[in-house]
Amino acid sequence: xxxxxxxxxxxxxxxxxxxxxxxxxxxxxxxxxxxxxxxxxxxxxxxxxxxxxxxxxxxxxxxxxxxxxxxxxxxxxxxxxxxxxxxxxxxxxxxxxxxxxxxxxxxxxxxxxxxxxxxxxxxxxxxxxxxxxxxxxxxxxxxxxxxxxxxxxxxxxxxxxxxxxxxxxxxxxxxxxxxxxxxxxxxxxxxxxxxxxxxxxxxxxxxxxxxxxxxxxxxxxxxxxxxxxxxxxxx
Amino acid sequence: xxxxxxxxxxxxxxxxxxxxxxxxxxxxxxxxxxxxxxxxxxxxxxxxxxxxxxxxxxxxxxxxxxxxxxxxxxxxxxxxxxxxxxxxxxxxxxxxxxxxxxxxxxxxxxxxxxxxxxxxxxxxxxxxxxxxxxxxxxxxxxxxxxxxxxxxxxxxxxxxxxxxxxxxxxxxxxxxxxxx
Numbered sequence: 001x002x003x004x005x006x007x008x009x010x011x012x013x014x015x016x017x018x019x020x021x022x023x024x025x026x027x028x029x030x031x032x033x034x035x036x037x038x039x040x041x042x043x044x045x046x047x048x049x050x051x052x053x054x055x056x057x058x059x060x061x062x063x064x065x066x067x068x069x070x071x072x073x074x075x076x077x078x079x080x081x082x083x084x085x086x087x088x089x090x091x092x093x094x095x096x097x098x099x100x101x102x103x104x105x106x107x108x109x110x111x112x113x114x115x116x117x118x119x120x121x122x123x124x125x126x127x128x129x130x131x132x133x134x135x136x137x138x139x140x141x142x143x144x145x146x147x148x149x150x151x152x153x154x155x156x157x158x159x160x161x162x163x164x165x166x167x168x169x170x171x172x173x174x175x176x177x178x179x180x181x182x183x184x185x186x187x188x189x190x191x192x193x194x195x196x197x198x199x200x201x202x203x204x205x206x207x208x209x210x211x212x213x214x215x216x217x218x219x220x221x222x223x224x225x226x227x228x229x230x231x232x233x234x235x
Numbered sequence: 236x237x238x239x240x241x242x243x244x245x246x247x248x249x250x251x252x253x254x255x256x257x258x259x260x261x262x263x264x265x266x267x268x269x270x271x272x273x274x275x276x277x278x279x280x281x282x283x284x285x286x287x288x289x290x291x292x293x294x295x296x297x298x299x300x301x302x303x304x305x306x307x308x309x310x311x312x313x314x315x316x317x318x319x320x321x322x323x324x325x326x327x328x329x330x331x332x333x334x335x336x337x338x339x340x341x342x343x344x345x346x347x348x349x350x351x352x353x354x355x356x357x358x359x360x361x362x363x364x365x366x367x368x369x370x371x372x373x374x375x376x377x378x379x380x381x382x383x384x385x386x387x388x389x390x391x392x393x394x395x396x397x398x399x400x401x402x403x404x405x406x407x408x409x410x411x412x413x414x415x
Binding site for chain 2: 026027028036037040064065067068069071072074085086087090091093094095097098099101102103105120121122125126129139140141142143144164166
C-alpha cells in the first residue's frame with residue numbers, strides 16, 4: 001500500500017463557516033509531497049499532469065480511487081439489486097394514497113340555475129384539458145375555472161375558464177387558439193353541462209412540430225403569453 | 236420527453252391525479268436507485284421514495300416551478316434519506332451498526348466470490364460513514380454532481396461538501412485496501 005506516509009496535515013480551503021475543517025484535517029501528504037485530496041481531484045478531473053502519471057505515489061492513490069469506483073459500479077450494476085426495486089408497485093402505492101387525499105377544490109355549478117348539481121374544479125379542468133388536446137399538437141397546462149360573476153360563495157351561474165396551452169409552431173396561432181377555445185367550450189356545454197360565459201386561451205409556449213420534442217422551451221425569448229384568443233372584454 | 240414535466244406538474248398541482256401518476260411513473264426508477272445507494276436497503280429505499288412522492292403531492296400547490304420537477308423531487312428524496320440515516324444511526328456506538336448492504340448486493344449467483352466480498356466490504360464501510368458523508372459521496376460518485384449542486388441539496392457549503400466527499404473516499408478506499 002502506497003498511502004502510508006500518514007502525517008495528518010490540515011488541508012487548504014477550509015474557510016470560516018465551511019464546516020469542513022474536521023474532514024480536511026484527515027488529508028494526507030503523500031511521500032512525493034502532494035496532498036491526497038489534490039491528487040484525487042486532479043485524477044477525477046482527468047488533469048493532464050506529467051507528475052501524476054510518473055509519480056508512483058500519486059498513481060497508486062489514483063488507482064485506489066479507480067478501484068473504489070469499479071467496486072461501486074459493480075455493486076450497482078451487477079449486484080442483482082435492480083429487480084428488487086419495483087417502481088411499478090411503488091407507483092401503485094403512491095397513487096393509492098394520493099387518490100384518497102382528494103383536495104377540497106372549488107365546487108362548480110352544473111346544469112340550470114335552479115338545480116343543485118356540482119362538479120369539483122379539478123374534475124372539470126381535466127375534461128377541458130382533454131378537449132383542448134384533441135387539437136393536434138396542443139398540450140394543456142393550467143386550467144382554472146371560476147364563477148363568472150364574482151361575489152357570494154359558490155354562486156350558480158356561468159363560469160369563466162382560463163386555460164394555458166403549449167402549441168406546435170405553425171402559422172396562424174390565432175386560428176389554432178380559436179379552435180382550442182371552440183372545443184373547450186363544446187366540451188363544457190355538451191359533455192359536462194357546465195354553463196360557460198368565457199374561455200380565455202393563453203399560449204404559454206410554442207413547441208417544435210411533432211418529432212422534435214426537445215424544444216419545449218421558448219427558443220428566442222419571445223413572449224407567446226401575449227398571444228391568445230380571449231372572448232369579450234377583459235375585466 | 237422530460238420537457239413535459241413542467242406541464243404535468245402544473246396539472247398535478249391543480250389536482251390532476253393522472254398527471255401526477257405520469258410523473259411518478261417517469262421518475263420513480265431513478266429515485267429508487269438513488270435512495271437505495273444512499274440507504275443500502277431496497278425496502279427502506281421504497282419507503283423513502285414513496286414518502287417523498289406523497290409529500291410532493293401535498294406540497295405541489297406551492298411548487299411554483301422555480302426549479303425543474305426532477306430537481307425538486309431529487310432534493311426531497313435526498314433529504315428524506317438524510318433524515319432516515321440520521322434517525323437510524325445510534326450516537327457513538329459503531330459496534331451496533333447493522334450489517335446492511337451485504338444481502339442486497341449478494342444475491343446473483345453469477346457474481347464472482349471476489350467481487351461479492353468487495354461489495355460486502357464496501358457495503359459495510361458505507362454504513363460506517365456519517366449520513367452527510369454518505370449522501371454527499373453518493374451524489375458525487377453515482378450521480379456525478381458538482382460540489383455546488385451537492386452543497387445546495389444538502390444545505391451545506393460547497394467546501395464542506397468537498398470535505399465530506401473526500402472523507403468518505405478515504406474511509407472507503409482504506410476499507411477496500413484492508414479487504415484486499
